[in-house]
Amino acid sequence: MAESMNIKLKVWRQAGPKAQGRFETYTVPDANPHMSFLELLDVLNEQLIKSGKDPIEFDHDCREGICGSCGVVVDGVAHGPQRRTACCQLHMRHYKDGDTIVVEPWRAEAFPIIKDLVVDRSAFDRIIAAGGFVSVNAGSAQDANCLPIAKTAADLAMDFAACIGCGACVAACPNASASLFTAAKISHLAMLPQGAPERKSRVTAMVNQMAEEGFGDCSNHAECEAVCPKGISISTIATMRREYFKAMLG
Amino acid sequence: MKSVLDSKIPSGPLKEKWDNYKNGIKLVNPANKRKHTVLVVGTGLAGGSAAATLAELGYKVKSFCIQDSPRRAHSIAAQGGINAAKNYPNDGDTVWRLFYDTVKGGDYRSREANVHRLAQISNNIIDQCVAQGVPFAREYGGLLDNRSFGGAQVSRTFYARGQTGQQLLLGAYQSMSRQIGLGNIEMFARQEMLDLVLVDGKARGIITRNLVTGEIERHSGDAVLLCTGGYGNVYYLSTNAKNSNVTAAWRCHKRGAAFANPCFTQIHPTCIPVSGDYQSKLTLMSESLRNDGRVWVPKKQGDTRKPRDIPEAERDYYLERRYPSFGNLVPRDVASRNAKNACDEGKGVGETKLAVYLDFAEAITRLGKDAIAARYGNLFEMYERITGENPYETPMRMYPAVHYTMGGLWVDYELQSNVEGLFVLGEANFSDHGANRLGASALMQGLADGYFVIPYTLGSYLASNELQKVDGSHAAFSAAESDAKARVEKLLSIQGTKTVTEYHRELGRIMWDYVGMSRTEEGLKKAIAEITALREDFWKNVLVPGEKTTMNKNLEFAGRLADFLELGELMARDALERQESCGGHFREEYQSEDGEAMRNDDLFTYVAAWAYSENGHTLIKEPLEYESIKLTTRSYK
Ligand SMILES: Cc1cc2nc3c(=O)[nH]c(=O)nc-3n(C[C@H](O)[C@H](O)[C@H](O)COP(=O)(O)OP(=O)(O)OC[C@H]3O[C@@H](n4cnc5c(N)ncnc54)[C@H](O)[C@@H]3O)c2cc1C
Numbered sequence: 001m002a003e004s005m006n007i008k009l010k011v012w013r014q015a016g017p018k019a020q021g022r023f024e025t026y027t028v029p030d031a032n033p034h035m036s037f038l039e040l041l042d043v044l045n046e047q048l049i050k051s052g053k054d055p056i057e058f059d060h061d062c063r064e065g066i067c068g069s070c071g072v073v074v075d076g077v078a079h080g081p082q083r084r085t086a087c088c089q090l091h092m093r094h095y096k097d098g099d100t101i102v103v104e105p106w107r108a109e110a111f112p113i114i115k116d117l118v119v120d121r122s123a124f125d126r127i128i129a130a131g132g133f134v135s136v137n138a139g140s141a142q143d144a145n146c147l148p149i150a151k152t153a154a155d156l157a158m159d160f161a162a163c164i165g166c167g168a169c170v171a172a173c174p175n176a177s178a179s180l181f182t183a184a185k186i187s188h189l190a191m192l193p194q195g196a197p198e199r200k201s202r203v204t205a206m207v208n209q210m211a212e213e214g215f216g217d218c219s220n221h222a223e224c225e226a227v228c229p230k231g232i233s234i235s236t237i238a239t240m241r242r243e244y245f246k247a248m249l250g
Numbered sequence: 251m252k253s254v255l256d257s258k259i260p261s262g263p264l265k266e267k268w269d270n271y272k273n274g275i276k277l278v279n280p281a282n283k284r285k286h287t288v289l290v291v292g293t294g295l296a297g298g299s300a301a302a303t304l305a306e307l308g309y310k311v312k313s314f315c316i317q318d319s320p321r322r323a324h325s326i327a328a329q330g331g332i333n334a335a336k337n338y339p340n341d342g343d344t345v346w347r348l349f350y351d352t353v354k355g356g357d358y359r360s361r362e363a364n365v366h367r368l369a370q371i372s373n374n375i376i377d378q379c380v381a382q383g384v385p386f387a388r389e390y391g392g393l394l395d396n397r398s399f400g401g402a403q404v405s406r407t408f409y410a411r412g413q414t415g416q417q418l419l420l421g422a423y424q425s426m427s428r429q430i431g432l433g434n435i436e437m438f439a440r441q442e443m444l445d446l447v448l449v450d451g452k453a454r455g456i457i458t459r460n461l462v463t464g465e466i467e468r469h470s471g472d473a474v475l476l477c478t479g480g481y482g483n484v485y486y487l488s489t490n491a492k493n494s495n496v497t498a499a500w501r502c503h504k505r506g507a508a509f510a511n512p513c514f515t516q517i518h519p520t521c522i523p524v525s526g527d528y529q530s531k532l533t534l535m536s537e538s539l540r541n542d543g544r545v546w547v548p549k550k551q552g553d554t555r556k557p558r559d560i561p562e563a564e565r566d567y568y569l570e571r572r573y574p575s576f577g578n579l580v581p582r583d584v585a586s587r588n589a590k591n592a593c594d595e596g597k598g599v600g601e602t603k604l605a606v607y608l609d610f611a612e613a614i615t616r617l618g619k620d621a622i623a624a625r626y627g628n629l630f631e632m633y634e635r636i637t638g639e640n641p642y643e644t645p646m647r648m649y650p651a652v653h654y655t656m657g658g659l660w661v662d663y664e665l666q667s668n669v670e671g672l673f674v675l676g677e678a679n680f681s682d683h684g685a686n687r688l689g690a691s692a693l694m695q696g697l698a699d700g701y702f703v704i705p706y707t708l709g710s711y712l713a714s715n716e717l718q719k720v721d722g723s724h725a726a727f728s729a730a731e732s733d734a735k736a737r738v739e740k741l742l743s744i745q746g747t748k749t750v751t752e753y754h755r756e757l758g759r760i761m762w763d764y765v766g767m768s769r770t771e772e773g774l775k776k777a778i779a780e781i782t783a784l785r786e787d788f789w790k791n792v793l794v795p796g797e798k799t800t801m802n803k804n805l806e807f808a809g810r811l812a813d814f815l816e817l818g819e820l821m822a823r824d825a826l827e828r829q830e831s832c833g834g835h836f837r838e839e840y841q842s843e844d845g846e847a848m849r850n851d852d853l854f855t856y857v858a859a860w861a862y863s864e865n866g867h868t869l870i871k872e873p874l875e876y877e878s879i880k881l882t883t884r885s886y887k
């Protein structure tokens with residue numbers, strides 16, 4: 001069986017949206033290299049509950065890197081040290097006995113803290129509601145194979161559509177911009193003929209909504225791409241800009 | 251409650267039933283649609299597609315989910331694909347064949363008419379999703395690609411890499427988002443339904459808890475659509491997302507909705523094995539891997555050599571050996587049971603000896619590493635992230651895990667439960683998969699229910715019932731609200747010594763040992779006794795931290811566990827009652843000489859629907875009549 005490790009955690013605790021937050025330090029004496037990072041938090045929470053303290057709240061659901069629920073900043077990096085990995089898929093074998101890990105929530109004005117490590121990301125939903133769709137009612141579609149799409153275009157569309165809406169890109173951006181998230185959806189639909197009729201209205205509405213939500217502007221730091229668990233490329237942001245200018249020109 | 255359940259199957263030949271039904275129903279006048287409020291609980295494939303479609307038709311929709319966004323419903327995690335009878339590969343598929351495979355795969359314990367409708371609708375789903383911009387895999391000519399899945403000999407599965415559920419759900423979510431933007435759907439995220447409200451015997455509302463503020467809320471409407479997913483988490487460890495639960499369905503059950511076939515659970519053969527007792531959930535590796543991966547164990551018991559050091563002659567490719575015509579692509583129940591048997595015989599591999607190999611060496615030699623990477627790259631990466639092992643070089647280790655629940659609330663052909671005005675869609679109902687679900691058919695069912703069935707059947711209900719106006723001030727809402735509040739307070743007041751997770755793990759152990767892959771009369775009786783004792787202990791000794799007025803996930807999970815502790819007992823009872831082996835329900839007493847499941851069609855060709863009353867559960871049987879298909883022994887040999 002794997003060796004157990006002693007891990008220290010410095011975790012951001014905040015009782016509610018308006019409460020003052022602070023770091024608290026805890027120790028998990030029996031961490032195991034096979035456990036996931038969220039399982040480490042589970043173990044810590046059991047410890048806290050047993051000693052009469054409030055457990056740490058954090059969002060999670062699939063624990064498979066696909067739902068986009070989880071998301072914390074680990075040692076200053078959104079989702080932690082392993083590239084292209086959501087923090088639910090980060091495993092403790094990347095740490096060693098005696099390590100200290102600092103855990104914080106996403107920090108962005110457009111993502112207010114709800115409690116501890118949980119933030120409100122509903123701004124993302126409003127960006128999609130502004131235009132991130134194809135207006136097609138159920139029942140009105142033609143046979144699927146009436147619309148051939150080159151494999152290369154379909155594959156690229158899939159690359160962009162893979163975004164899980166976690167918000168790491170915002171957390172990593174010095175301007176707290178939501179550009180990578182928004183651009184991923186715009187690029188996905190711009191790759192496909194189905195997206196063409198609403199191409200201009202979509203990009204305008206989504207970009208405007210992004211600004212309205214209080215996200216910052218993109219100034220090409222590329223921190224977003226580095227932390228994105230799905231490897232969304234910042235080339236999508238260039239596409240978004242191009243689409244936006246084209247829409248502006250009418 | 252009525253002691254007979256009317257399945258309302260339309261008249262006429264099987265192929266014409268759905269058309270006959272649609273031709274005969276009353277329609278809601280377009281101008282009246284916006285006067286109807288429909289409550290849709292759940293935003294997975296079933297709930298997301300239903301909410302979007304109903305709003306497109308003009309109904310006022312209120313939609314609810316537990317997660318912070320409708321896009322995160324558990325459906326997002328589905329990997330492998332979705333079936334349809336398009337027959338694009340020209341390999342002999344038809345609507346009939348998809349229907350037949352699904353009924354056979356379900357071991358003849360599902361309703362013919364429902365399954366046939368599902369197969370008919372399957373093609374519309376693919377059309378709809380493509381129109382939404384779902385990036386399905388394509389061939390070089392630009393047309394859609396198909397792959398094969400377990401339990402079928404044709405390629406009828408559409409897929410978007412290993413993220414089919416994600417892409418289909420995002421399609422539905424985007425359609426929902428459009429309707430949210432247009433003001434036709436009001437979205438309530440981070441809300442948990444805690445009870446169903448009945449007025450004059452009809453479903454007219456729900457009680458929810460706001461998971462951020464803890465406030466208990468009342469929502470009224472003309473019908474309630476329950477799209478709340480499956481209950482696999484009763485086993486604690488499963489491939490389901492952590493928030494998946496039975497609470498909404500169970501609350502409806504306690505308000506009168508019958509619960510059907512609760513013991514029909516699917517154990518998926520290819521999941522990453524448990525690594526330790528801190529384990530919080532299990533990760534599925536898509537069934538599609540069995541297209542190219544070969545399952546084997548060492549022939550010798552207790553063989554500790556590295557897999558690559560075991561020569562071909564000393565390996566047992568047991569699925570290929572026992573089932574030459576389906577090989578590694580036998581249905582899930584068969585593959586799972588065989589893996590368990592291999593491990594029970596002492597041939598299991600890995601540290602815990604509870605695993606079998608899934609080996610890609612032969613496929614990599616035949617097709618090249620790039621081809622395999624293109625098909626399964628993201629799954630291989632996921633496997634490596636979790637286990638630290640590289641499946642291009644060493645075979646994956648796999649073990650079965652709880653994955654899907656075929657049982658659920660009883661519904662008729664219209665997807666209406668026996669409580670009027672309560673409709674149940676997706677995994678939460680029991681209807682289409684019998685005793686075993688075939689791969690890639692849950693996504694198909696969820697979307698069929700939401701996009702193409704409910705718009706008709708709900709319309710028919712609303713058009714043929716005069717519903718009085720009801721709002722949250724009705725006495726029935728006050729009563730249900732006080733019940734919900736009292737429960738929350740009770741959970742917090744116990745302040746015992748054992749945590750919610752400790753109780754849940756204990757329940758999971760009982761369920762897995764006695765109500766899992768293989769069941770016996772003795773074990774099931776033991777399970778009932780142990781669950782009863784555990785439940786009593788839970789209500790005396792559970793320790794729920796925190797308060798009711800802030801976000802408190804332990805409190806949420808405590809409420810869900812309380813319901814699992816009741817459901818688990820009913821599952822064991824149902825399994826005890828069903829004295830036959832069929833699909834995922836394997837009773838050791840009923841097997842053939844070579845260990846295959848033995849059904850008893852004379853006695854058990856029925857749906858077991860359980861009705862709840864203060865005095866306990868009673869069984870109502872809905873006989874299954876097969877008019878078009880002849881029941882045979884399922885063979886994949
Ligand atoms: C890992 C994995 C892979 C899979 N792969 C495939 C596949 O390849 N092909 C296939 O066909 N099937 C697959 N399945 C099965 C399939 O994904 C599910 O059966 C299906 O997605 C269920 O959809 P649903 O809409 O019924 O429910 P879910 O997607 O489970 O949605 C439930 C919804 O209900 C909400 N909810 C639940 N309780 C409450 C409550 N009390 N109050 C408010 N809201 C509530 C949740 O928030 C959520 O929005 C897979 C399943 C798993 C676990």
Ligand code: SF4
Pocket residue numbers: 162163164165166167168169170180181184224227228229230231232
């Ligand atoms: S672009 Fe990447 S980091 Fe941003 S929300 Fe999508 S998946 Fe997360």
Ligand code: FES
Pocket residue numbers: 059060061062063064065066067068069070071086087088089164
């Ligand atoms: S919990 Fe779903 S992505 Fe991490």
